[in-house]
Amino acid sequence: MKMLMNVLMNFTLGLVMCFFVFVFSLWALIKSYQPDTLTAVAFFICAACGAFATVATFLVGMFGTAGGAVFVVAKVAEQNMIQNGGNGDNMRRGEQRRHLHYQ
Amino acid sequence: MQNGRQVARLPDTTTAINLVVNSTAKFAKNHKIISGSYLLGILVLLFGSGAQLTYDQQRTYENIIRTIDTDIEFEASSRYGNAYNAYYGSKGWFSCDSLCTRMKKKADEAKRELDGIRAEGFSRMSDAKASAGIFSEVGVNEARDSFWEYFNKGKKVSLGPAMEGVEGVCASSSTLTKTTFQFAKRQSMWDALFVGMRSMGRNESTGEYMVSEKDEHHACEALPITFVLLTRFARRR
Numbered sequence: 467m468k469m470l471m472n473v474l475m476n477f478t479l480g481l482v483m484c485f486f487v488f489v490f491s492l493w494a495l496i497k498s499y500q501p502d503t504l505t506a507v508a509f510f511i512c513a514a515c516g517a518f519a520t521v522a523t524f525l526v527g528m529f530g531t532a533g534g535a536v537f538v539v540a541k542v543a544e545q546n547m548i549q550n551g552g553n554g555d556n557m558r559r560g561e562q563r564r565h566l567h568y569q
Numbered sequence: 570m571q572n573g574r575q576v577a578r579l580p581d582t583t584t585a586i587n588l589v590v591n592s593t594a595k596f597a598k599n600h601k602i603i604s605g606s607y608l609l610g611i612l613v614l615l616f617g618s619g620a621q622l623t624y625d626q627q628r629t630y631e632n633i634i635r636t637i638d639t640d641i642e643f644e645a646s647s648r649y650g651n652a653y654n655a656y657y658g659s660k661g662w663f664s665c666d667s668l669c670t671r672m673k674k675k676a677d678e679a680k681r682e683l684d685g686i687r688a689e690g691f692s693r694m695s696d697a698k699a700s701a702g703i704f705s706e707v708g709v710n711e712a713r714d715s716f717w718e719y720f721n722k723g724k725k726v727s728l729g730p731a732m733e734g735v736e737g738v739c740a741s742s743s744t745l746t747k748t749t750f751q752f753a754k755r756q757s758m759w760d761a762l763f764v765g766m767r768s769m770g771r772n773e774s775t776g777e778y779m780v781s782e783k784d785e786h787h788a789c790e791a792l793p794i795t796f797v798l799l800t801r802f803a804r805r806r
Contacts, residue, residue, distance in 0.1 A: 492715075519608075520716070
C-alpha cells in the first residue's frame with residue numbers, strides 16, 4: 467500500500483512537472499513560427515488545454531484504478547470477515563488461554 | 570454491530586460509483602474554469618490535427634529547409650569540440666599559461682563561429698515554419714511531438730533554452746544544456762530499493778540485518794528486488 471502510494475505520488479509529481487515544463491517551453495516553440503499575437507495566444511491556450519486534459523485524464527485513470535483496486539480488496543476482506551463471523555475472535559481467545567496456561 | 574463491536578461497513582459498489590459520479594459532477598459545477606479547460610483540451614485532442622499545407626506552402630517550406638546546410642554546422646561543431654579539448658588539456662587547475670590562453674582564444678573563436686552558424690540555421694528554420702503557419706499540421710505535430718517527448722520519456726524535464734522539437738540544425742545542437750531525469754520511474758525505483766532496508770533496526774549494520782534470523786524474511790524479500798533493480802539499472806546505464 468505504501469509502495470503504491472509512493473508510485474502514485476512519484477507519477478503525479480513527474481507528470482505535473484512535465485506539464486509545467488511543456489507549457490514553459492511552448493512559448494519558444496510558438497515564437498519560432500513568427501505568428502501574430504492573437505494567433506500565438508490562441509495556439510498557446512489550445513496546446514496548454516490539450517496537455518492539461520492528457521495529464522488530468524492519465525492521473526484520474528491512474529488514481530481511479532488504484533482506488534478501485536483497493537476498494538475491491540477491502541470489499542473482499544470485509545466479505546470474508548462477515549462469512550467467518552466470530553471465528554477470528556474465538557481463535558484469539560483460544561490463543562490467549564493457551565498463553566495463560568503456559569504462564 | 571458484530572459480537573458487541575462496532576464494525577465500519579464499506580458502501581456497496583453501486584453506492585460507491587454514485588458517490589464518485591456525484592462528487593465529479595459537483596466538482597465540475599464548482600470549478601468551471603478547470604472543467605472548461607479540460608473539455609476544450611479534450612476537443613483539441615480529438616479534432617485538432619492542424620491545417621493541411623497547400624502545394625505552394627509545402628514547396629516554400631521545403632525550399633527554405635533545403636537551404637540549411639547541416640554539414641557546415643557539423644564541421645563547425647567538430648572544430649569547436651577539438652579546440653575546446655585542446656584548451657581543456659592545456660589549462661591547469663587554477664592557472665592558464667600563454668599556451669592555454671592561445672588555446673582559449675581559438676576555442677572562443679570556434680564557439681562564436683558555431684553560434685553564428687546555428688543562429689543562421691535557427692533563423693532559416695523559423696522562416697520555413699512561418700511560411701507553414703503555427704496552426705498548420707507542421708506546427709501542431711511539432712507541439713504534439715514536444716509534449717509526448719516530455720510525457721513518454723519517463724517524464725523528461727529539460728531546463729535551458731527551450732528549443733525542443735526543432736528539426737535539423739536545432740536537433741543536433743549540443744549547446745542546448747539539457748538536464749534530463751526520469752523522475753517518476755527513477756524515484757519509484759529508489760523507493761523500491763530502500764523499502765526492504767527501512768525495516769532494519771536502529772543499531773543493526775547492513776551485514777547484521779542481512780544475516781540476522783529475526784529479519785530473515787525481510788532480507789529474503791529485499792534481496793531479490795534489490796538485485797533485479799540493480800541489474801536493470803546497470804543495464805540501462
